[in-house]
Amino acid sequence: MSSSGEPLRADAERNRERILTTARRLYATHGLDVSMACVAREAGVGKATLSRRFATRDELITAVFADRMDAYAAAVAVALADPDPWRGFTGYVQAVCSMQAADRGFADVLTMAFPTAKALEARRDEAYHGFTELIARAKATGRLRADFTAEDLVILLMANAGVVAATQDAAPGTWRRLVGQMLRAYAAPGADLPPLDPGPTPTALYRAMIRLARSRDDEAPQ
Structure with a gap:
């Protein structure tokens, strides 16, 4: 043996x-x-x-994160297959932000670059190119603002990663409110939108703020 x-x-x-x-x-x-x-x-x-x-x-x-990056790329294909490009766009944004909320590590992966991780970056590039096509289709419907860019999604993912990290224990689900409000910012006048999540209660959000302050105190040099 x-x-x-x-x-x-x-x-x-x-x-x-x-x-x-x-x-x-x-x-x-x-x-x-x-x-x-x-x-x-x-x-x-x-x-x-x-x-x-x-x-x-x-x-x-x-x-x-190989499997999650596969799912990330697959989400673009699902969105592109939707006969309604605007619905595909909003669904994709919600799906990707949901992936972030489910896994803090993946939330970080989507907002960081890993030049030596060729397979991971290849999947990211695949998703990026698919998303640019989705943007063009959604703009053609007149329901996505003409000044929206692919970089706006990166900014949203960065913001969402921060919200997820700050609220996941005390006020989970807060990210849905952020995403809903951002979709309203991206939409052209008159575009139909998914229902807006009510967001956290004042008490839950206050608990999250206290937790965030304490975690930063713990990380500060002594």
């Missing part, structure tokens, strides 16, 4: 899956600021083992 190498390969695969499962959990909860050392410790493997499986942080991020 040892000469064939089968036990070693099985052990290596178990370590890889343990690392991915742990990184996925940590990134989803804490975002991409989690260190490689923390991932190794939580996965119960040594730093050398982690480095053998994933030589760089970008390699680990690519492996963890």
Whole structure:
């Protein structure tokens, strides 16, 4: 058995899956600021083992979020297939922001560039080009403002990532209010729009503000 190498390969695969499962959990909860050392410790493997499986942080991020990037690209195809381009546009914006809300790590991935992560960046480029086509179609209906650009979505994703991080515990779902209001800003006069989410209660939003202030105090130099 040892000469064939089968036990070693099985052990290596178990370590890889343990690392991915742990990184996925940590990134989803804490975002991409989690260190490689923390991932190794939580996965119960040594730093050398982690480095053998994933030589760089970008390699680990690519492996963890491969399926989510596939879903991100697929969401554009779904939107383009909608016979109503404006409905496809609004549905796509809501879908992508929902993906961010479900996973803090993915919220970060969509607002950061990873030049060495070729597969991840290829999927991002695919989604970007599909979205530019969706923009053109939605503008042609007269319901999307003529001055909307693809970069406006990037700005929204950055804002949404911040809202998700600040409110996910005390006021979850706040992001829906942000997205609804932004769709109203993007719409041309008279365009039909999805119902506007009522947003968080004053008490829930206040709790989120307190939590955010405390987290920043914890991070401040002592």
